Amino acid sequence: MSKNTLAVWNVKESQFPTNGSLKQKIKFLVRYGILAPSTHNSQPWKFLIDDNSLEILPDFERSLGELDPDNRELYISLGAAAKNVEIAADYFGMIFKKDGLKFSFENGKKESGKNKLFKGITLRRTDRGDFLPKQIDKNIFEKMEGVMVVDQKEMKQKLAQAVYESDIVWFKSKKLLAELEYWLHKGGTANLLEEIKKMSEDEITKSLRNKKMVEEAPLLAVIYSKDEVENDWVKSGERFEEISLKLAINRISTGFFNSIIELETQRKKLIKLLGIKGQPQLLLRIGVAVKSGEQAPRRSVKEVIISSR
Numbered sequence: 001m002s003k004n005t006l007a008v009w010n011v012k013e014s015q016f017p018t019n020g021s022l023k024q025k026i027k028f029l030v031r032y033g034i035l036a037p038s039t040h041n042s043q044p045w046k047f048l049i050d051d052n053s054l055e056i057l058p059d060f061e062r063s064l065g066e067l068d069p070d071n072r073e074l075y076i077s078l079g080a081a082a083k084n085v086e087i088a089a090d091y092f093g094m095i096f097k098k099d100g101l102k103f104s105f106e107n108g109k110k111e112s113g114k115n116k117l118f119k120g121i122t123l124r125r126t127d128r129g130d131f132l133p134k135q136i137d138k139n140i141f142e143k144m145e146g147v148m149v150v151d152q153k154e155m156k157q158k159l160a161q162a163v164y165e166s167d168i169v170w171f172k173s174k175k176l177l178a179e180l181e182y183w184l185h186k187g188g189t190a191n192l193l194e195e196i197k198k199m200s201e202d203e204i205t206k207s208l209r210n211k212k213m214v215e216e217a218p219l220l221a222v223i224y225s226k227d228e229v230e231n232d233w234v235k236s237g238e239r240f241e242e243i244s245l246k247l248a249i250n251r252i253s254t255g256f257f258n259s260i261i262e263l264e265t266q267r268k269k270l271i272k273l274l275g276i277k278g279q280p281q282l283l284l285r286i287g288v289a290v291k292s293g294e295q296a297p298r299r300s301v302k303e304v305i306i307s308s309r
Ligand SMILES: Cc1cc2nc3c(=O)[nH]c(=O)nc-3n(C[C@H](O)[C@H](O)[C@H](O)COP(=O)(O)O)c2cc1C
Pocket: 035, 036, 037, 038, 039, 040, 041, 073, 074, 076, 077, 080, 124, 125, 126, 127, 128, 255, 256, 257, 258, 259, 294, 295, 296
């Protein structure tokens, strides 16, 4: 039985085995890999390591069938973990090549090292609380590909409504899903009201709260890919992690509203509203948290490592 622990967050760079073997160093990088975000904290990864390589493998036993039938969010999560490994390897001056989720290492030390994003790995977390009404400089996203930033009030309101509709669908039973998707597609307001009547207090409160959070977010951002294939999902996860680490070191928080992307009709609406030339993968809100949230626990390194020897 696997157990999650908060102790994983106490990793210290001073613990890096500078005089250890290459394999010990590779193993140390996994401590940063597991701090990546994952859909519903499912941590759908295994780290296969040997003397000079590391490969992040999907753990399909941890895939979320109903919510993520194509394993799209699973591969986004693996991409985020790969970005952490890459940044940590770079920070410790390791010499390596990366090909998707696979890294090969060589002995020796790079001169440059000290990747600036490294500090963000232990600072980042998903924030679901209130944000201050403080503006965020859009330039932080400059030159980043595959990201669309929304700061316009009217568009935020439209997206908030679309997230609200998606949340309502998700709060319904699986059986109703197809039917609800159908009426969402038809834009049936009367049916929406009927569905709201059937929702519990808690569900209504959460949906309305999410709606308000989207409306009032200092910035919203959509991470999108070219196509819908594993490699694109991995890249989207890498892109997300890079952005959220950059934000984290500037004390700026990120939160997700992914119900909208998990539903085909709502996803199409999002593409149309924003004129996205690609496939939306993540909808994020970005801002300065009133109070930063708690860290989420993880399985320990020994539970996720597969060693070839
Ligand atoms: C692909 C993906 C989708 C996610 N979707 C949501 C979401 O819709 N709502 C939410 O509150 N968190 C979402 N999360 C955040 C995870 O719940 C979070 O990463 C996990 O609980 C671990 O917590 P941490 O990010 O604070 O370390 C998502 C994360 C990933 C990687």
